[in-house]
Amino acid sequence: MNLAVTLSGIWGKVWPILLAILFFGVIVALHEFGHFIFAKLFKVRVNEFAIGMGPKLFSKKKGETLYSLRLLPIGGFNQLEGEDEESDDPRAFSNQKPWKRFIILVAGGMTNVILGMLLICIMLGMQGTVSNRQITDASDNILEMTDGVKIGDEVIRVNGNRVFTDSDFYYELFRDDDGVFDFVVRRDGQKITIKGLPVYYSVEEHVSSLIMSGEKKVTALNLIPSAVNETLSMAKEVYLSIIDLFRGKVGVKDMSGMVGTVKIMSDVTTEAVQNHSYSVIFFLMAFITVNIGLFNLLPLPALDGGRILFVLVEMIIRKPVPKKFEAYVHAIGFVLLIALVIFITFNDIRNLIIK
Helix, strand or coil, X not given: CHHHHHHHHHHHHHHHHHHHHHHHHHHHHHHHHHHHHXXXXXXXXXXXXXXXXXXXXXXXXXXXXEEEEEEEEEEEEEEECCCCCCCCCCCCHHHCCHHHHHHHHHHHHXXXXXXXXXXXXXXXXXXXXXXXXXXXXXXXXXXXXXXXXXXXXXXXXXXXXXXXCHHHHHHXXXXXXXXXXXXXXXXXXXXXXXXXXXXXXXXCCCEECEEEEEEEECCCCCHHHHHHHHHHHHHHHHHHHXXXXXXXXXXXXXXXXXXXXXXXXXXXXXXXXXXXXXXXXXHHHHHHHXXXXXXXXXXXXXXXXXXXXXXXXXXXXXXXXXXXXXXXHHHHHHHHHHHHHXXXXXXXXXXXXXX
């Protein structure tokens, strides 16, 4: 009996971790499938389609393509003919028109974004409500200001940045330095600009002197637009987080890699099951896949975005960048990326040990 209880307790801790790892595998598989399907549509030769990195666990060749599953669940790849070297094969990636290469490269990240949007649709359907971005409460001093907001105002922009959801709104409050904000709101069908509005916000106390929420029932008409807004909100947070990283507002030590993300997913999944609140799982899964998709599209060497940048340069100057030069840039970028992954993974493990 005690053994059964012990095994049950162990399984209760293990299965959320296994679910998180499985989800990462799905994200990677769909990302690489996005590249793969468009490469096949454009008749580009795909030498290998791999899920995972490191030694092969399983492989099978079908037609011209080797399909493989590898040991480490930290990525995956499509080995396209002529992607990193010159090739005489007319079906090589390097011999395709720039617009075709652009689509193939973008397809991976966009597949992740589309998956995120579908997960958000599921989340909103489970919740039964969507956000309508209205001010629902505020402290008296804000309401009494001549140029202040009013209950029922729909928030459009904060400090010049578009607001798509209520979480978007609070993220803008969180990242501000002086507690004074410029707003653009919609009131009675008109856009109104409010400058220099002091708003108190505390993450630690979970308190704000200005509250935006408001909900309406999910319908067939507002489900997709709301899912798009949630996805755009996530995309904007990725963009602003990178800006804050370069500004020094957040440090590399604050970033989480696969280990840290799996831990977060495990904790959230366990709590969601205990509270029978499963929509939060889909939100977190959507947030992760959108982040991964957009991160891959950043114009950094070794990422899809870095390769896209070279294609765009080729379109502008109307001649390809020397393949050796591009290969060197991506090789250096790959080394730096692996170093960053190792550092973040070490930081994740250290945080787990400390906690």
